Amino acid sequence: MSNPIVEMAGIHKWYGDFHVLKNLNLVVDPGEKIVVCGPSGSGKSTAIRVINRLEEHQRGTLKVDGVTVDETLKDIDGFRARIGMVFQQFNLFPHMTVMENCTFAPMWLKGLSQAEAEARAIALLERVRIADQAMKFPGQLSGGQQQRAAIARALCMEPMLLLFDEPTSALDPEMVREVLDVMVELAASGITMICVTHEMGFARQVADRIVFMDQGEIVEISPPDVFFSQPRSARAATFLAQLVRS
Amino acid sequence: MTDRFFLREAAEPVLPAPRTTVGAAGWLRTNLFFSGWGALVTVIAVALAVAIFLPLVDWAIIQAHWTGETRAACLDAEGKKAFGACWAFIEVRFSTLMYGFYPVDERWRVNLFAGLTLAALVLPSLLSGLGRIWGTRFLALAVLFPLGWLLLHGGVLGLPMVETSKWGGLMLTLIIAGSGMVCSFPLGILLALGRRSELPVIRTASIVFIEVVRGVPLVTVLFMASVMLPLFLPNGVTIDKLMRAIVGVSLFTAAYVAEVMRGGLQAIPKGQYEAAQAIGLSYWRQMRLVILPQAMRIVIPGILNTYIGLLKDTTLVAVIGLVDLIGIIAAATADPAWLGFATEGYVFVGLLFWVLCYGMSRYGLRLEYTLAKATRR
Ligand SMILES: Nc1ncnc2c1ncn2[C@@H]1O[C@H](COP(=O)(O)OP(=O)(O)OP(=O)(O)O)[C@@H](O)[C@H]1O
Ligand SMILES: [Mg+2]
Numbered sequence: 001m002s003n004p005i006v007e008m009a010g011i012h013k014w015y016g017d018f019h020v021l022k023n024l025n026l027v028v029d030p031g032e033k034i035v036v037c038g039p040s041g042s043g044k045s046t047a048i049r050v051i052n053r054l055e056e057h058q059r060g061t062l063k064v065d066g067v068t069v070d071e072t073l074k075d076i077d078g079f080r081a082r083i084g085m086v087f088q089q090f091n092l093f094p095h096m097t098v099m100e101n102c103t104f105a106p107m108w109l110k111g112l113s114q115a116e117a118e119a120r121a122i123a124l125l126e127r128v129r130i131a132d133q134a135m136k137f138p139g140q141l142s143g144g145q146q147q148r149a150a151i152a153r154a155l156c157m158e159p160m161l162l163l164f165d166e167p168t169s170a171l172d173p174e175m176v177r178e179v180l181d182v183m184v185e186l187a188a189s190g191i192t193m194i195c196v197t198h199e200m201g202f203a204r205q206v207a208d209r210i211v212f213m214d215q216g217e218i219v220e221i222s223p224p225d226v227f228f229s230q231p232r233s234a235r236a237a238t239f240l241a242q243l244v245r246s
Numbered sequence: 247m248t249d250r251f252f253l254r255e256a257a258e259p260v261l262p263a264p265r266t267t268v269g270a271a272g273w274l275r276t277n278l279f280f281s282g283w284g285a286l287v288t289v290i291a292v293a294l295a296v297a298i299f300l301p302l303v304d305w306a307i308i309q310a311h312w313t314g315e316t317r318a319a320c321l322d323a324e325g326k327k328a329f330g331a332c333w334a335f336i337e338v339r340f341s342t343l344m345y346g347f348y349p350v351d352e353r354w355r356v357n358l359f360a361g362l363t364l365a366a367l368v369l370p371s372l373l374s375g376l377g378r379i380w381g382t383r384f385l386a387l388a389v390l391f392p393l394g395w396l397l398l399h400g401g402v403l404g405l406p407m408v409e410t411s412k413w414g415g416l417m418l419t420l421i422i423a424g425s426g427m428v429c430s431f432p433l434g435i436l437l438a439l440g441r442r443s444e445l446p447v448i449r450t451a452s453i454v455f456i457e458v459v460r461g462v463p464l465v466t467v468l469f470m471a472s473v474m475l476p477l478f479l480p481n482g483v484t485i486d487k488l489m490r491a492i493v494g495v496s497l498f499t500a501a502y503v504a505e506v507m508r509g510g511l512q513a514i515p516k517g518q519y520e521a522a523q524a525i526g527l528s529y530w531r532q533m534r535l536v537i538l539p540q541a542m543r544i545v546i547p548g549i550l551n552t553y554i555g556l557l558k559d560t561t562l563v564a565v566i567g568l569v570d571l572i573g574i575i576a577a578a579t580a581d582p583a584w585l586g587f588a589t590e591g592y593v594f595v596g597l598l599f600w601v602l603c604y605g606m607s608r609y610g611l612r613l614e615y616t617l618a619k620a621t622r623r
Contacts, residue, residue: 085525091518093540104535109525
């Protein structure tokens with residue numbers, strides 16, 4: 001059994017007096033696909049942002065790839081460079097072409113030459129099927145294309161772990177599919193993924209485990225078949241019922 | 247009669263757009279004589295323009311005295327001042343207005359420096375590719391200005407030394423303004439970043455600096471730099487008066503640049519900071535590679551505004567005894583040999599400032615356009 005990629009033990013977080021994360025415990029093994037779902041405001045975003053320390057937790061221990069993540073972590077930038085993150089709003093850099101978005105971090109942070117970085121970027125842009133858009137600026141692409149470019153940008157750093165925060169929520173319905181297809185392929189490649197999403201079809205297809213959160217707590221961790229057919233918690237059942245109705 | 251249900255059988259024809267106004271008469275009717283009141287306002291405005299403009303043209307061009315070595319060129323038969331601008335006065339004083347008392351034989355150094363500066367500003371726009379990097383112009387200037395100081399001041403490489411007290415006129419105005427811009431730019435950025443810092447010491451220091459400097463007039467800052475700075479220096483250490491003025495002007499402008507920059511930084515969405523962080527960039531790289539290039543485009547109009555203000559404010563260095571354009575013209579109009587031609591002097595200096603400021607404004611628009619092309623959203 002190899003070492004886990006993520007180990008959360010008793011993680012708590014407060015925004016002022018507001019207790020957002022309550023005693024999170026989760027161990028993610030290499031290659032696992034975790035889907036996190038739950039009602040709005042339940043702390044899903046906060047939870048995955050704690051993993052790459054975009055947010056700081058105040059209690060509990062977090063280890064990522066064996067590294068203890070807390071205020072004693074020295075090389076926080078080097079640590080973050082090994083974790084890819086894809087945001088709901090894409091957050092591509094608008095002043096760079098898609099190609100530059102993908103090459104600049106490997107060149108600055110990993111010392112790749114421009115030729116090496118571009119070769120890698122082209123390969124990944126092909127994988128997300130937008131190699132023909134490489135020389136455009138993000139503002140010239142559709143939402144679905146932008147999100148796929150953002151995925152390629154994250155992959156260019158060869159991360160050991162990919163975090164997705166509702167990657168399809170800002171997309172028009174007809175573009176959701178193209179992004180999900182890319183994510184399904186990515187999942188098949190064996191990379192470790194933690195994905196906040198309400199795309200239940202995707203969750204059913206790729207997730208090894210579903211983490212259901214509500215009011216800052218992890219309420220249930222189940223395999224997808226169990227979660228979708230007979231959720232073990234009443235709150236998950238209510239949530240799923242609402243999801244189906246909408 | 248329209249049916250409540252409909253199915254198209256033939257395509258709608260494509261028609262030309264209607265022409266609303268035709269020809270010069272149509273233009274006049276819609277723009278100038280659209281009503282009785284409109285016609286009246288137009289007539290009054292034209293009459294006023296003619297009443298002011300014609301005498302001005304008459305004075306400045308038609309009846310102007312263009313040549314002459316002495317005051318006599320601009321006097322009428324009875325030895326009184328003739329109507330019409332005395333541009334001969336400006337002509338006689340022209341080289342002093344440009345170079346101050348910089349030795350005539352050494353003026354090629356000033357011209358060389360001016361040429362290099364111009365090249366640094368213009369070349370990046372012409373060499374496409376370089377124009378995309380917003381820092382190119384700034385870096386070129388940052389290297390050029392210290393070198394320019396050596397070139398103009400001399401005392402090295404066999405160049406005869408020219409004391410800064412001999413510098414003056416337009417040259418001095420541009421050196422103070424240019425140095426002020428080059429120095430205040432990075433300082434302003436640092437102050438703006440400092441003001442948003444999470445470290446309380448840095449944040450407080452930045453806020454105090456910005457608010458104190460913005461709260462006092464430039465004259466005061468110049469006076470402090472000129473009179474008080476030497477008091478704080480160890481005995482025997484002196485800083486050139488011009489240097490002190492440049493330091494004062496730079497610090498003053500930096501506070502304004504900082505506030506303009508802060509506005510730009512605030513306009514960058516939080517997601518950009520987060521994405522830059524998440525990809526593993528250090529704070530300085532986040533700023534340099536992701537945040538500032540985007541903020542720059544937003545702040546160009548504001549920075550330019552500050553810089554145009556700075557250019558005109560350099561006229562205040564007269565109070566600490568530097569002889570800029572205004573200083574030269576003031577001295578020239580006080581010269582008994584040319585008594586009575588202050589109007590021409592100030593009109594000329596005003597025109598010169600206008601040309602410079604307008605040039606800056608056009609240059610800024612050009613920069614905005616280049617950057618806009620490079621950062622299509
Ligand atoms: N910076 C902040 N300061 C204070 N409260 C915050 C902050 N960020 C989030 N919260 C609160 O923390 C709670 C959890 O937020 P979070 O964004 O993690 O929820 P979420 O599960 O991702 O919701 P959604 O599905 O809407 O994205 C919410 O109640 C939110 O209002
Ligand atoms: Mg969220």
